[in-house]
Amino acid sequence: MTAVDLRSSESERPTTVSAGRRATEPSALQVSGLGVRLGGREVLDDVNFTLDRGEFMGLIGPNGAGKTTTIRAVLGLIRSRTGEIRVDGSTGHAARSRIGYVPQRHEFAWDLPITVEETVMTGRIRRIGWFRRPKAVDFEAAAEALDRVHMSHLAERPVGELSGGQRQRVLVARALALYPALLLLDEPFTGLDMPTQELLLELFQQLSQEDKAVLMTTHDLVGAIHECSRLCLINRTIIADAPPSALREPEAWMRTFEIRASNPVLRTLGVAG
Numbered sequence: 149m150t151a152v153d154l155r156s157s158e159s160e161r162p163t164t165v166s167a168g169r170r171a172t173e174p175s176a177l178q179v180s181g182l183g184v185r186l187g188g189r190e191v192l193d194d195v196n197f198t199l200d201r202g203e204f205m206g207l208i209g210p211n212g213a214g215k216t217t218t219i220r221a222v223l224g225l226i227r228s229r230t231g232e233i234r235v236d237g238s239t240g241h242a243a244r245s246r247i248g249y250v251p252q253r254h255e256f257a258w259d260l261p262i263t264v265e266e267t268v269m270t271g272r273i274r275r276i277g278w279f280r281r282p283k284a285v286d287f288e289a290a291a292e293a294l295d296r297v298h299m300s301h302l303a304e305r306p307v308g309e310l311s312g313g314q315r316q317r318v319l320v321a322r323a324l325a326l327y328p329a330l331l332l333l334d335e336p337f338t339g340l341d342m343p344t345q346e347l348l349l350e351l352f353q354q355l356s357q358e359d360k361a362v363l364m365t366t367h368d369l370v371g372a373i374h375e376c377s378r379l380c381l382i383n384r385t386i387i388a389d390a391p392p393s394a395l396r397e398p399e400a401w402m403r404t405f406e407i408r409a410s411n412p413v414l415r416t417l418g419v420a421g
């Protein structure tokens with residue numbers, strides 16, 4: 149059985165401090181020399197990056213670049229061939245169990261006969277303990293998380309009845325119910341209308357300003373350039389890692405997406421030569 153975390157809800161809640169890593173504290177996430185082989189192919193090779201609290205990082209690359217694989221490796225869901233992953237300075241399972249993870253929407257079993265609130269509560273299952281009942285602090289955390297995604301009014305609704313945008317918001321609340329210091333988002337905007345994208349984007353930015361570290365994979369390049377504080381361009385390995393303002397030259401984008409200098413997307417991104 150998973151150990152129950154006895155911390156009170158007060159101690160779980162983060163204090164809001166200014167963004168940026170203090171000299172004495174480890175990075176929220178440190179990926180060093182990560183290599184992953186899947187199906188006999190080298191999917192990731194020597195991937196290196198760090199993510200500090202206060203940062204909102206976009207992990208960007210073409211289909212099959214290894215974005216989801218990177219997230220799955222950080223979560224410990226797949227075995228890496230080389231390298232080391234540290235969460236809050238630790239390689240242990242305990243640190244990983246406090247990562248907030250928002251999977252791609254289709255990965256969740258939406259036909260489960262449970263309500264929105266119960267779905268959010270599944271995000272705290274390790275803390276509650278398997279086969280134990282949630283306590284007042286768990287209900288408080290779930291309510292707070294639902295409130296942050298503006299879904300409190302649908303708490304009693306069966307999840308199977310929700311729209312795509314509402315489902316995405318529930319998945320975000322499920323991750324937030326754990327009060328994570330590190331939040332991993334796998335393509336959170338796919339198929340969402342603009343108001344829902346705006347709501348979530350604003351929330352992710354707020355979370356990073358609340359001293360959380362936020363990592364998002366996305367195919368919305370323009371959105372990432374405008375909204376993320378840092379971008380990692382990946383194609384099997386990290387090709388560039390910098391704030392968007394420092395990625396004004398087309399070469400790194402061309403290498404990452406394997407496109408020519410004449411590709412109009414470069415003009416859309418404002419990086420054409």
Ligand SMILES: Nc1ncnc2c1ncn2[C@@H]1O[C@H](COP(=O)(O)OP(=O)(O)OP(=O)(O)O)[C@@H](O)[C@H]1O
Binds near residue numbers: 187214
């Ligand atoms: N279980 C698996 N077995 C074999 N190969 C896999 C497996 N999972 C992923 N791959 C391969 O690993 C590579 C990286 O996949 P990954 O899903 O990480 O890419 P991605 O950057 O997230 O792509 P997308 O933008 O299409 O979601 C792909 O070539 C994919 O086919």
